[in-house]
Amino acid sequence: MQTLKKLSERFWYQTPVSETDRPILGAVVGNDLTLMIDAGNSEDHATYFLEELSKNGIPRPSLAVITHWHWDHIFGLSALDFPSISSKETKTKMKELIPFDWTDEALNDRVKKGIEIEFCAAAIKQEFQEHRDIHIKLPTVTFDKKVEIDLGGVTCILLQVGGDHSSDSIVVYIKEEKPLFLSDCIYANMYAPKNNYTVLNTLRLLDILDTFDAETYILSHWKPVTKKEYQQEVNTLRSIAKLTEKFKGKKQAITEAYIEQISRELNEDELETIEFFVNGYMLNQQD
Template sequence: MKHEFQQLSPHILIMHAEHETDRPILAAITGERRTLLMDAGNSPAHAELFRQEMAKRGMRQPELIVLTHWHWDHSFGMSAWKVPVIAHEGTAEVLGSLAGRSWSDDDLEELVLTGTLSEESAQHIRLEYGDNRNITVVKPDIVFTESINVDLGGVTCELSHVGGDHSADSCILHVKEDNVLFLGDALGPSVYGGPRQYSSTGFLNLLGLAYGYNAQWVVESHGVPMSTAEFRADLAPWERLARIVDVFGHNRERVVKELKDYLKLQELPADLLQGVEYFLAGSK
């Protein structure tokens, strides 16, 4: 698997997402005194690639990790770093409940049946780890409830709990001096514990919060970094869809018609059609 690296801003190096085994973006944020890592990677192998790139560039290795949420692809690389981890109390609770599991095929099947994981995630874990899965789930060291600030020396990182459909513990990370906003997966639909769905009101609240930062870069964990203007343009159809569902959520035909009219399209693209179903599921 080949990853791309990007010096996103003066203090931030990112490793781009790779979708074959669901590897999200990782970010190293370096101040005068210490380096902080945003998300740990989905495996020690994922983590090692970033460690090697940092070493190649002569960068200080991370002394701290912050997690955006508990999901396996963001947290299962923690054991490779052996540094203190900061996470929301909800993240700590779920990771604590997963510690010590065998991660055998039977164990994965049980986690899917109970809604802890999706079948898609189980398949990605099989691909990432192979047949002999030596997975060590680590509990965070420092737990917060609402928000926490970390001073790296001339660079301040604010990790804030925002929740949302994707995961109740979702957090966003704002690097103040570089004005970079990491959204994690906070704007994603629910993926575990039932059919995928969006709450239109919750989605709009999170979108408004993200827009309010007017960040130089907005980074979603499985996407590509965008300026705020690009991000707003990219999310405009979804924002309109959420607003339409807020009004006509009981009427699929009307929702589709209103969105087609807004976009001036005869037919909606596949991703928006899927989005319609997610939002309608969330409005019931």
């Protein structure tokens, strides 16, 4: 069950759905304009979000920002009757999706060829059970690197931060209230032979994110987390990145050193993070 929640005076968000991979959608409500964050994984998803906003008396958005090109953040765009904004790179990547068919056969074929990933193909089939009305609509406005949007009494900074998950990733920072909408940027790269993190991209991304004076961090497939929770996550990523470099991607050595560093057994998430860094190290060696 998706619910619309109010995080701060100006920021609302709708909770995600894991089975169909629906990410969090956000709305920043200014005195003059409402900004929608991400368009959702389908027209149904986008429409449902707009209905929920309306039920809660929130002024209809007049602009949508797209955080990166992945299907679950863009397929809802065709349901919106207002303009959208993205990085130039996001638009370029979205253009590449235009020729694709989205039938089961076409999806299966792309999974076989390594163009699409099984996880996404399965979620698309799950989201679009009855009608697969997928039309790639491109963003109206694009920007390079950074743009600031004044919504009236509240300002959003859109900054392209890249990272392993997707090099076109942007974050949205709500200046006056300090939530930082990370979307998927700190997740691993899934569009690769193996899910992976690379040392260089991770450390570079985390340094950029540190330049924001944020209090809450929104992870699109999870929830808003506090600064403390975010920092724990970031410490894990930084420590494992550094150990990956030190031990040249040797899994056993990284694991043992990390256990010693934190003086306890590792949980599943930490073991997975190590595996992703090892994968990234190996993939870099092959280049």
